[in-house]
Amino acid sequence: MNIDRIVMAFAGFAILVSVVLSQVHSINWLWFTGFVGLNMLQAAFTGFCPLATMLKAMGKKPGEAFN
Numbered sequence: 001m002n003i004d005r006i007v008m009a010f011a012g013f014a015i016l017v018s019v020v021l022s023q024v025h026s027i028n029w030l031w032f033t034g035f036v037g038l039n040m041l042q043a044a045f046t047g048f049c050p051l052a053t054m055l056k057a058m059g060k061k062p063g064e065a066f067n
Helices: 003-024 029-046 050-057
Strands: none
Touching: 003 029, 003 050
């Protein structure tokens, strides 16, 4: 699995978990959902993703989006 797929899978997982937690625990978990969404938006325009940087340092194979 390349970096692009790992980043998208992690973001999707984080969003789904935070939405569920906002329903069963505290509405404040939606702040985390917003943070993940904003990070995805800025990564689309800048090409910078903190998770992608960490994965690259760990030796994961890059994809097309995060070089």
